[in-house]
Amino acid sequence: MLPRPMTIARIDQPTRKVKALTLHGRLPAQPGQFVMVWMPGLNEKPFSLVDDDPVTLAVASVGPFSARLHELEVGDRLWLRGPFGHGFDIVGEYALLVGGGYGVAPLAFLASRTIGARRKVAVIGAATGDELFFEHRLAGAGCEVVLVTEDCSAGEGGVCTDVAERLLQDETFDVVYGCGPEGMLETLEQLCSELGIPGQLSKEAYMRCAMGICGSCERDGLLICRDGPVFPVGPGT
Amino acid sequence: MESMHSWPGEITVGEPDLTVELCGVRLRNPLVLAAGILGTGAELLARVAESGAGMVTTKSCGPAPREGHPNPTVLDWGHGLINAVGLANPGVDQEVKTIARAKDLLSPLEVPLVASIFAGTVEGFAEVAQKVDEAQPDFIELNISCPNLAAEMGRPFACDTGDAARVTASVRQVTTRPIIVKLSPNVTDIASVARSVEHAGADAIAAINTLGPGMIIDVHAGRPILANKVGGVSGPAIRPIAVRCVYDIYQAVEIPIIGTGGVSDGRDALEMIMAGATAVGVGSAVRYRGAEVFGAILEEMRALMTSVGYGSLVELRGIAQV
Numbered sequence: 001m002l003p004r005p006m007t008i009a010r011i012d013q014p015t016r017k018v019k020a021l022t023l024h025g026r027l028p029a030q031p032g033q034f035v036m037v038w039m040p041g042l043n044e045k046p047f048s049l050v051d052d053d054p055v056t057l058a059v060a061s062v063g064p065f066s067a068r069l070h071e072l073e074v075g076d077r078l079w080l081r082g083p084f085g086h087g088f089d090i091v092g093e094y095a096l097l098v099g100g101g102y103g104v105a106p107l108a109f110l111a112s113r114t115i116g117a118r119r120k121v122a123v124i125g126a127a128t129g130d131e132l133f134f135e136h137r138l139a140g141a142g143c144e145v146v147l148v149t150e151d152c153s154a155g156e157g158g159v160c161t162d163v164a165e166r167l168l169q170d171e172t173f174d175v176v177y178g179c180g181p182e183g184m185l186e187t188l189e190q191l192c193s194e195l196g197i198p199g200q201l202s203k204e205a206y207m208r209c210a211m212g213i214c215g216s217c218e219r220d221g222l223l224i225c226r227d228g229p230v231f232p233v234g235p236g237t
Numbered sequence: 238m239e240s241m242h243s244w245p246g247e248i249t250v251g252e253p254d255l256t257v258e259l260c261g262v263r264l265r266n267p268l269v270l271a272a273g274i275l276g277t278g279a280e281l282l283a284r285v286a287e288s289g290a291g292m293v294t295t296k297s298c299g300p301a302p303r304e305g306h307p308n309p310t311v312l313d314w315g316h317g318l319i320n321a322v323g324l325a326n327p328g329v330d331q332e333v334k335t336i337a338r339a340k341d342l343l344s345p346l347e348v349p350l351v352a353s354i355f356a357g358t359v360e361g362f363a364e365v366a367q368k369v370d371e372a373q374p375d376f377i378e379l380n381i382s383c384p385n386l387a388a389e390m391g392r393p394f395a396c397d398t399g400d401a402a403r404v405t406a407s408v409r410q411v412t413t414r415p416i417i418v419k420l421s422p423n424v425t426d427i428a429s430v431a432r433s434v435e436h437a438g439a440d441a442i443a444a445i446n447t448l449g450p451g452m453i454i455d456v457h458a459g460r461p462i463l464a465n466k467v468g469g470v471s472g473p474a475i476r477p478i479a480v481r482c483v484y485d486i487y488q489a490v491e492i493p494i495i496g497t498g499g500v501s502d503g504r505d506a507l508e509m510i511m512a513g514a515t516a517v518g519v520g521s522a523v524r525y526r527g528a529e530v531f532g533a534i535l536e537e538m539r540a541l542m543t544s545v546g547y548g549s550l551v552e553l554r555g556i557a558q559v
Contacts, residue, residue, distance in 0.1 A: 003462060038308075040458040044308035079457075209311035214273075215274070215278065215296065220280050
């Protein structure tokens with residue numbers, strides 16, 4: 001499985017820092033799986049998929065590699081290896097999706113696939129309102145969307161785990177899907193354990209091979225690239 | 238009706254004996270996690286042991302921390318892997334903590350630990366070996382496929398009988414633990430390198446390290462894919478070369494061999510043993526069959542041995558030498 005060249009069909013920029021790159025072509029994948037994106041002469045890094053048909057990536061400009069991806073134009077090429085890893089298992093009828101910061105990207109893919117669910121609530125949080133993105137994608141996929149910002153500039157004030165906690169206590173959910181910063185995932189894991197609700201959390205790590213051999217992404221004996229990036233939490237784990 | 242056929246081997250009572258002894262150390266089975274695969278953490282090493290490995294090897298550590306090469310560093314090119322991770326490691330001072338913790342986790346499982354080391358100089362090898370020795374690994378493995386900084390063009394130690402012997406001798410002086418020297422196939426006569434490290438005090442040979450270096454070019458980008466341009470080739474494609482190297486080494490030395498290179502299933506493991514290996518390294522197969530590959534290969538070895546009528550590995554070692 002060598003990197004495969006794909007051409008950019010469309011570029012959207014939902015926030016100042018985030019671009020969504022839609023590529024020509026498909027790459028059948030499970031929501032939560034990731035690809036390694038190679039820019040010749042530069043680097044190769046993991047990105048979770050926003051969609052697999054057509055292939056869509058969300059790129060937050062956070063360093064030299066993503067800054068270079070932001071300079072690309074429609075018609076330019078990038079190279080993808082994958083998909084890799086274990087994604088979200090689609091279970092339950094009442095799903096709570098919790099996305100912090102850029103963690104909303106794989107949840108948008110997941111939401112588009114959980115069409116059988118009776119109720120889907122997506123809580124997405126960011127520091128400020130202009131950093132929130134994909135709320136329309138989530139709503140379009142049938143989610144009730146709750147916005148949360150730390151500076152109260154949009155939706156509720158606070159962090160997304162505060163809202164998640166309240167929803168989990170007051171309403172009925174049988175599964176929690178989460179993606180976001182480490183601290184947020186720790187809080188979600190604790191909530192799932194305390195409330196006895198199964199959760200599936202997508203983790204991040206520095207990666208090299210992406211195939212479960214080099215050990216670069218290892219944490220406590222688990223390989224984020226192959227055992228994850230989505231891990232079960234809560235009862236029975 | 239196929240399963241009703243009676244083969245001579247089926248009259249063997251009990252399971253085939255998969256235990257082996259390597260330099261006086263008993264292994265519950267011959268499968269060894271090869272260096273550079275899943276050897277980055279103590280918990281990961283323990284997981285490999287739990288999945289069935291008879292012995293595990295840490296990822297090579299050197300005198301100082303190294304970031305390694307930028308990505309892409311590892312590729313699956315269809316018939317094997319190619320890698321240029323660039324000896325990324327936390328440095329020996331940090332690594333000894335991992336080795337000590339791994340020992341604690343592995344001891345109850347009765348799975349010995351090999352600490353793999355490298356350095357850019359002969360003295361560097363001795364220095365790293367001395368530090369690693371204190372963490373009490375069961376074996377110290379010398380990765381001599383790295384560049385010798387003192388040699389012309391940084392020729393690897395493994396590509397010169399004299400350099401390979403000097404590294405071995407310098408480590409021999411600082412440790413009483415069994416020393417495994419891992420040889421490179423990228424030489425004209427691997428048997429002479431094996432003979433030279435045996436004379437210098439090696440207790441065992443591991444063969445082979447990756448082949449090459451090789452290169453994969455992306456035809457759309459018109460450039461090599463690996464950031465380091467070239468990398469070591471491993472996996473199924475190199476197995477016949479590994480088998481031949483083990484065969485040659487077996488004829489040249491008295492010390493045991495860990496046969497490594499493209500072993501993916503039970504048949505491949507038995508092939509290595511018939512070439513002359515005492516133990517069998519498994520690396521790239523983790524890509525194809527996961528960390529659980531060790532248990533799977535053992536099952537395949539047992540089934541194959543039972544069906545053919547082989548009772549133990551000792552009786553198979555080197556039988557292909559004709």
